[in-house]
Amino acid sequence: MSQYRAIRGMVDVLPGETSLWQMLEQTARDVLFAHGYSEIRTPLLESTDLFARTIGEVTDIVEKEMYSFPDRNDDSLSLRPEGTAGTVRAAVQHNLIQSPQRVWYMGPMFRYERPQKGRQRQFHQLGVEAFGMPGADQDAELLLMCRQWWKRLGIDDVLTLELNTIGNNEGRERYKIALTGYLSDNFDALDEDSQRRLATNPLRILDSKIASTQAVLTSAPEMATFLDDDARAHHDRLCELLDIAGLPFISNPRLVRGLDYYNKTVFEWTTDRLGAQATVCGGGRYDGMVAQFGGKSTPASGFAAGLERLVLLLQTLEMDANTSPDLYIVSADDDAFAQALCEADRIRAAFPGLGVVQHLGGGSFKSQFKRADKSGAAWAMVFAAEELAEGKVTLKPLRSDEQQMTLSREDLNTFLHQLETLAFEN
RNA sequence: GUGGCUGUAGCUCACCAGGUAGAGCACCGGAUUGUGGCUCCGGAGGUAGCGGGUUCGAGACCCGUCAGCCACCCCA
Numbered sequence: 001m002s003q004y005r006a007i008r009g010m011v012d013v014l015p016g017e018t019s020l021w022q023m024l025e026q027t028a029r030d031v032l033f034a035h036g037y038s039e040i041r042t043p044l045l046e047s048t049d050l051f052a053r054t055i056g057e058v059t060d061i062v063e064k065e066m067y068s069f070p071d072r073n074d075d076s077l078s079l080r081p082e083g084t085a086g087t088v089r090a091a092v093q094h095n096l097i098q099s100p101q102r103v104w105y106m107g108p109m110f111r112y113e114r115p116q117k118g119r120q121r122q123f124h125q126l127g128v129e130a131f132g133m134p135g136a137d138q139d140a141e142l143l144l145m146c147r148q149w150w151k152r153l154g155i156d157d158v159l160t161l162e163l164n165t166i167g168n169n170e171g172r173e174r175y176k177i178a179l180t181g182y183l184s185d186n187f188d189a190l191d192e193d194s195q196r197r198l199a200t201n202p203l204r205i206l207d208s209k210i211a212s213t214q215a216v217l218t219s220a221p222e223m224a225t226f227l228d229d230d231a232r233a234h235h236d237r238l239c240e241l242l243d244i245a246g247l248p249f250i251s252n253p254r255l256v257r258g259l260d261y262y263n264k265t266v267f268e269w270t271t272d273r274l275g276a277q278a279t280v281c282g283g284g285r286y287d288g289m290v291a292q293f294g295g296k297s298t299p300a301s302g303f304a305a306g307l308e309r310l311v312l313l314l315q316t317l318e319m320d321a322n323t324s325p326d327l328y329i330v331s332a333d334d335d336a337f338a339q340a341l342c343e344a345d346r347i348r349a350a351f352p353g354l355g356v357v358q359h360l361g362g363g364s365f366k367s368q369f370k371r372a373d374k375s376g377a378a379w380a381m382v383f384a385a386e387e388l389a390e391g392k393v394t395l396k397p398l399r400s401d402e403q404q405m406t407l408s409r410e411d412l413n414t415f416l417h418q419l420e421t422l423a424f425e426n
Numbered sequence: 427g428u429g430g431c432u433g434u435a436g437c438u439c440a441c442c443a444g445g446u447a448g449a450g451c452a453c454c455g456g457a458u459u460g461u462g463g464c465u466c467c468g469g470a471g472g473u474a475g476c477g478g479g480u481u482c483g484a485g486a487c488c489c490g491u492c493a494g495c496c497a498c499c500c501c502a
Contacts, residue, residue: 005475008493060500064427082502109502114427117495118502125502193499209498258501268501279502306502332460367455369462384460398462 009113009121017311023321024153024310025106028126031149032104035141037128040103042086044110048076054085054289056260058200065111079110082259083127083304084286091131092295100132106307118277118309128283129302131290136237138301139265139285140245146269146281146303147247155271155313159280161247163267164255165235166203167227169288172263175226176202182220189216203256222253234264261286265301273316274309281305324376325355326419328398330368332384340383343393350413353420373398379419 006012013021032039048068055062067079080086083105091097106126113119128145130138143161150156166172180202187195191210198205206217227235242249249267257266266284274280283303290298329344331337344358357375359368372380382394393412396404407415 005493065500111501113500115494116497119500120502123502204500276497277502282502304502309502330461365460366462371462373462380461382461386460394460396461404461 007121009115011120011122017315019321019323020311020314020319021307024307024314025126027152028104028106028149028305031145031152032128034148035102035145037102037104037130040087040090040105041107042080042083042090042105044080044108045077046080046086046089048078050085050089051078051081054088054261054292055082056201059258059260061111061258065113067110067112081111082109083107083125084129084259084261084289084302087127087129088289088293088295088300091129092290092293097131097290097295097298100130102128102130104128116277118274118306118312120308124307125304126307127302127304129300131298131300133301134287134299136234136241136265138299139238140241142283142301142303143242143247143249143267144245146305149305150269153310153314154319155310155317158271158273158313158317159269160271161249161267161269162252162255163239163242163249163265164252165223165227165231165264166256166262166266166284167223167231168263171226171228171231172203172223175221175223178221178226179203179205183216186216189213204258206254206256217254224253231264238265257282257284261289263287267303269305271313274312277309277312279306280309280313323355324378325357326377326423327354327356327379327381328372328375328377329356329358329381329383330365330372331359331382332365336383336385336388339388340381343383347416351416351420353423354416355423 048066051066052062057063061081066081068076069078071077087103087105091101091103096103104127107124108122109125110122112121115121128142130142146161147156150159167175180198183190183194183198183202183205187198189212190198190205191208191213194205194208194210194213205213208214208217239249239251255266255268257268262284264285264287267282268279269281270278271280272278281303283301285299285301287297287299290296290300327347329340331340340358344356347354348356355377357377359371363371369380378397378399380396380398382396384394387393387406390406392406392408394404394406395412395415
């Protein structure tokens with residue numbers, strides 16, 4: 001047992017699982033590219049104030065989950081707990097949003113929470129932000145893009161979309177007052193947490209899991225009655241577009257999100273396969289944030305997906321990303337090895353799509369073949385005196401019962417070309 | 427942050443009124459000197475998370491601590 005362990009809530013992604021991560025990330029990049037989005041990379045550190053003002057002073061994230069510390073000049077810095085604030089900051093700072101701008105980012109986020117499966121202190125998100133489009137068309141496209149990603153990953157049928165609208169600021173303020181009034185009248189029937197939130201963040205009481213609190217809420221005023229015409233039309237249009245596109249969703253009037261910056265559309269993609277960590281992706285519209293940063297008032301909409309949770313989901317469904325080599329090269333003696341070394345180098349240059357592992361460290365033929373088998377390689381390639389004398393190599397299939405074959409240099413190239421084409425198709 | 431469960435070889439686990447640890451899998455090597463997967467044989471690997479206490483003696487009991495897991499909370 002080593003003296004050092006990873007810090008609590010910070011996990012190592014080991015070689016056995018990185019291929020699944022890479023598949024997940026590559027699929028995301030493909031889908032993002034297909035929708036015209038560009039990557040943006042912003043610092044992991046921002047001023048604490050940036051997060052406090054955008055996410056909300058009284059949210060859990062800001063109140064108790066941020067990794068904040070004084071810089072050497074005593075400015076308070078924080079590791080980013082989410083990606084939207086930094087992205088908007090960068091967009092305004094560099095004047096990126098004079099016309100519509102679609103960006104994405106992928107990387108670590110930090111929240112000081114009690115760790116659990118699917119919930120870590122350093123975790124990774126893919127975030128997507130679209131600036132400059134005020135309409136429901138933008139929200140609809142984001143949701144369709146998510147679904148494309150799920151489909152390419154093969155997890156489409158274990159995810160459900162929950163959708164809600166929390167209206168415009170004025171309507172929401174009026175609703176808050178009405179809700180607070182109603183809940184205050186029923187104060188004694190609320191659980192302790194909800195009683196506390198009544199003063200700080202009454203909307204969050206709506207998605208409480210406490211049955212008695214939910215009972216109180218059944219006759220509470222509903223957001224829907226407080227929507228102004230603009231917010232209502234936006235939501236109706238979004239639902240209409242999703243229907244037309246054949247994207248099913250569940251209307252969840254209790255869905256509110258923990259960050260203060262949202263307005264109108266909010267949504268979550270959830271699964272029943274991950275226990276309490278059901279939300280795999282969440283987002284919505286945040287039309288007010290750009291102006292809050294001193295930029296020209298610009299509508300915006302986006303979402304963030306939790307990569308750990310998606311990896312977990314893929315693992316639960318026993319999905320795998322094959323990264324076995326195509327060729328494992330075995331050689332009989334020092335002379336054969338030297339020739340094999342050069343030949344491996346040539347093959348890698350001529351067939352860059354092939355995975356070619358050369359056996360290193362010597363050992364008997366038998367032990368080399370054992371390694372070849374364990375590597376998962378499809379073919380063992382044999383270099384020994386007999387072949388070399390004729391300028392040939394032997395190829396032995398490790399994953400089928402076919403006969404091994406000894407090929408001339410010319411036939412080898414044809415063979416490798418076919419192998420590469422096959423590898424490309426996978 | 428709250429409540430609960432767990433912590434023995436790389437992994438999954440066992441033992442034992444408390445008397446200084448074992449299995450399966452994995453790993454390494456071998457089974458008449460050019461060939462893996464099956465089988466057989468052999469080997470390596472643990473100061474029982476860490477610290478303290480009770481005891482003649484603790485992995486087993488008690489306390490603390492750290493970590494993981496479950497639920498809450500929150501969210502990705």
